[in-house]
Amino acid sequence: MNAQTFPDSARAVIIGGGVIGCSVAYHLTKLGWRDVVLLEQGRLTCGTTWHAAGLVGQLRAHQNMTRLVQYSAQLYQKLEAETGQATGWKQCGSILVARTPERVTLFKRIASAARAQGVACELISLEEAARKYPLMRTDDLLGALWLPDDAKVNPADVTQALAKGARMNGARIFEQTRVTAIQKKNGVATGVATTRGNIKAEIVVNCAGQWAKQVGRMCGATVPLHSAEHMYIVTGRIDGVHPDLPVLRDPDGYIYVKEEVGGLLVGGFEPVAKPWGMDGIPENFEFGMLPDDWDQFQILMENALIRLPALETAEIKTFMNGPESFTPDNNFIMGEAPGLKNFFVAAGFNSIGIASGGGAGRALAEWIVNGEPTLDLWPVDIRRFAPFHDDDKFLKARVSEVLGLHYMMPWPNRELASARPLRTSPLYQRLKGRHALFGSKMGWERPNFFAPSKEEARLDYSWGRQNWFPYAAAEHKATREAVTIADLTSFAKFYLQGRDAEAALQQLCANDVAVPVGQTVYTGLLNARGTYESDLTVARLAADRFLLVTGTAQATRDADWIRRHLGGFEAKLTDVTSSYAVVAVMGPRARDLLSRITRAPVDNAAFPFGAIREIEIAGAKLWASRRTYVGELGWELYVPAGQAGAVYDALMAAGGDLGVRDAGYYAIESLRLEKGYRAWGRELTPDYHPYEAGLSFAVKLDKGEFIGRDALIAAGKTPPARRLLSFIATSPDTPIAHGGELILRNGEPAGEVTSAAYGHSVGGIVALGYVATGGARIDDAWLAARFEIDIAGERVKVAGSLRAPYDPGGAKMKA
Ligand SMILES: Cc1cc2nc3c(=O)[nH]c(=O)nc-3n(C[C@H](O)[C@H](O)[C@H](O)COP(=O)(O)OP(=O)(O)OC[C@H]3O[C@@H](n4cnc5c(N)ncnc54)[C@H](O)[C@@H]3O)c2cc1C
Numbered sequence: 121m122n123a124q125t126f127p128d129s130a131r132a133v134i135i136g137g138g139v140i141g142c143s144v145a146y147h148l149t150k151l152g153w154r155d156v157v158l159l160e161q162g163r164l165t166c167g168t169t170w171h172a173a174g175l176v177g178q179l180r181a182h183q184n185m186t187r188l189v190q191y192s193a194q195l196y197q198k199l200e201a202e203t204g205q206a207t208g209w210k211q212c213g214s215i216l217v218a219r220t221p222e223r224v225t226l227f228k229r230i231a232s233a234a235r236a237q238g239v240a241c242e243l244i245s246l247e248e249a250a251r252k253y254p255l256m257r258t259d260d261l262l263g264a265l266w267l268p269d270d271a272k273v274n275p276a277d278v279t280q281a282l283a284k285g286a287r288m289n290g291a292r293i294f295e296q297t298r299v300t301a302i303q304k305k306n307g308v309a310t311g312v313a314t315t316r317g318n319i320k321a322e323i324v325v326n327c328a329g330q331w332a333k334q335v336g337r338m339c340g341a342t343v344p345l346h347s348a349e350h351m352y353i354v355t356g357r358i359d360g361v362h363p364d365l366p367v368l369r370d371p372d373g374y375i376y377v378k379e380e381v382g383g384l385l386v387g388g389f390e391p392v393a394k395p396w397g398m399d400g401i402p403e404n405f406e407f408g409m410l411p412d413d414w415d416q417f418q419i420l421m422e423n424a425l426i427r428l429p430a431l432e433t434a435e436i437k438t439f440m441n442g443p444e445s446f447t448p449d450n451n452f453i454m455g456e457a458p459g460l461k462n463f464f465v466a467a468g469f470n471s472i473g474i475a476s477g478g479g480a481g482r483a484l485a486e487w488i489v490n491g492e493p494t495l496d497l498w499p500v501d502i503r504r505f506a507p508f509h510d511d512d513k514f515l516k517a518r519v520s521e522v523l524g525l526h527y528m529m530p531w532p533n534r535e536l537a538s539a540r541p542l543r544t545s546p547l548y549q550r551l552k553g554r555h556a557l558f559g560s561k562m563g564w565e566r567p568n569f570f571a572p573s574k575e576e577a578r579l580d581y582s583w584g585r586q587n588w589f590p591y592a593a594a595e596h597k598a599t600r601e602a603v604t605i606a607d608l609t610s611f612a613k614f615y616l617q618g619r620d621a622e623a624a625l626q627q628l629c630a631n632d633v634a635v636p637v638g639q640t641v642y643t644g645l646l647n648a649r650g651t652y653e654s655d656l657t658v659a660r661l662a663a664d665r666f667l668l669v670t671g672t673a674q675a676t677r678d679a680d681w682i683r684r685h686l687g688g689f690e691a692k693l694t695d696v697t698s699s700y701a702v703v704a705v706m707g708p709r710a711r712d713l714l715s716r717i718t719r720a721p722v723d724n725a726a727f728p729f730g731a732i733r734e735i736e737i738a739g740a741k742l743w744a745s746r747r748t749y750v751g752e753l754g755w756e757l758y759v760p761a762g763q764a765g766a767v768y769d770a771l772m773a774a775g776g777d778l779g780v781r782d783a784g785y786y787a788i789e790s791l792r793l794e795k796g797y798r799a800w801g802r803e804l805t806p807d808y809h810p811y812e813a814g815l816s817f818a819v820k821l822d823k824g825e826f827i828g829r830d831a832l833i834a835a836g837k838t839p840p841a842r843r844l845l846s847f848i849a850t851s852p853d854t855p856i857a858h859g860g861e862l863i864l865r866n867g868e869p870a871g872e873v874t875s876a877a878y879g880h881s882v883g884g885i886v887a888l889g890y891v892a893t894g895g896a897r898i899d900d901a902w903l904a905a906r907f908e909i910d911i912a913g914e915r916v917k918v919a920g921s922l923r924a925p926y927d928p929g930g931a932k933m934k935a
Pocket of ligand 1: 136137141162171173297351441442466467469470471472
């Protein structure tokens, strides 16, 4: 077909000619798709891409996000040789500086995480920092970090190079062509309507940048993002500024600085951002800029003048104010929209779209071609959101806060403050009255701990023991020694009903769920690679009805995964999350407590572990499931939402002499880690299979066919190359670990901590983390090696084990 002819069909239509759309087009063609069409309403790069600063900082909070940027870096270096189009790539390195002791601790933690992730990074002296950046004032600084592989590029050139590479491999790009509607049929995207005609397509990809929310709304897909103004200035030439000058970041002053044509480009992330585009983004905002706003820029300018005195006399040549889109959690949005097959999204890049563009484009192209991601992309997965996130008021309030997070201290347990509460449990007001401090997950307010007074119900952030340490300790101990009540209402809950419900679940689950009515089963949902898509509890309520209970954050994701695999089965999935509150009764006195308020027998013979029964408490007929996530006797009560208060009150009234008290999520975290229980998103992800995770007990290869079975049979033939271990450090002055720390075995980097907490029953740090095994069989001799965890530069001796740290009946772990 003539390249100039406007097509009426294509295999893939990509909406948006910024760095992301061009990268997706480039990578689809690299994967062998030729019939790829990219549509841009203006000209390539004319949205946000053209005015980006071009920083490519490699280290990210999540290992796979770092991998995406590392791949971008490799790609941008070689694109010129491949396409003849330069990218402006310059590996100049970057320096981060610290003004506070807490930031220095963060740098030490970053250096440890960088080693775990394979990124070059070292703490350098202030003298060394001054040598590398002579214009910088250092007398008020406390530390510096050096990342030699960081770089800068020209964003427009990178995009043009990607577009050229895509064209060279067959893609067709049409500028001045606006998509006006998305066509769909029976829940499947089938094409687009444009200002130049309709195009039928197998796949439609929304890479429309800050317009992506509007494009999503054309077809009912949730793409929750909102624009905020983002600014930098560029000076005239300054003596001593040259192209090899590293990028400088001074996060305590909210600023970044980069060389630009012999002058300095100074930008930043102010703590309170300025949302933009409340009435929608204009269609004709081609190469658009917003008015200068020196008031908003003032905090950045003041800090820049502190760090770089030479700016005092520099000429300001440009004030660049351009909008960029930000998301509710400051991570970008990728994947196939739940509920609309073949409609993919890559948008909302929170000011790191250039750095992430190469890797994100490849990851999305692989997702499209393979039908599922090839690595764990959960932090950016579109399925972490639900339709309620697509609310303009919520988004506007939230982006005011998230832009500043780039340089804000990433404290452990940091909670966002804006746009809350969104969703509350029926117990919310009661628990608030009992001084609960709430965190938020998937919009739900969830008690993290209970303080002795209203004033103490707050989070004082620090790297060490935070203010709530004694409160969570008391909740933890009460759970091990007496009984506690926890509000777990935010759990996602589904009914799967129908003649084929069992058969559908047998296909989806790695464990055997063909159990008698009244029994529950813990199982993984695996993909064809045999790695985790989810882990959940399946409860059989009737021959043709199951209750599925899964993590708070996984509601959209799990529903999407399950529905995708119901084809051919007579079974229907219904989300009943809001219909039931979940009240957990946990601890050795749980049976005593329950027996006082229900006529139903709760002794071990009548109500064994893993059973689920309908019982009555305080007039409420509810499902009681004998399971806990803390390794103690206990029940989860699935209570009709309207009666949750009555059940909670009955438990509290009956348990006074048993020592009953509330428990929050921080106590649950330390309790579960002492028992070595795995959590979705941390230990269980699409990067790991059950044998690596040590969960082979929940895999039944002999039950018949299920998704992932063949991969597991193959994986089971050799010892896994990585294995999840529990760790414990019992020295009383051990610093607190929070996850992400480097694990060393015999002095060599061996893995990364996935979760960590202070275990109050064992009296020390308890952690989980994957360790490279080199294919060795894990036995006592292998585990007797010297294990250490690097906590902010301090190598802490730990014991590693396949067993749980807290196992009163078993052998003790000792560091
Ligand atoms: C001041 C500033 C500095 C920045 N600095 C950096 C940096 O140093 N490093 C970094 O990594 N990132 C940086 N960024 C962020 C980066 O620019 C963005 O993340 C990135 O450009 C986003 O690319 P995109 O392709 O998603 O969006 P865009 O570049 O906006 O592309 C989307 C395209 O879709 C088109 N479109 C929209 N709707 C339609 C439709 N209906 N039909 C057809 N076409 C449509 C638009 O016209 C637009 O061209 C910066 C951003 C700003 C504002």
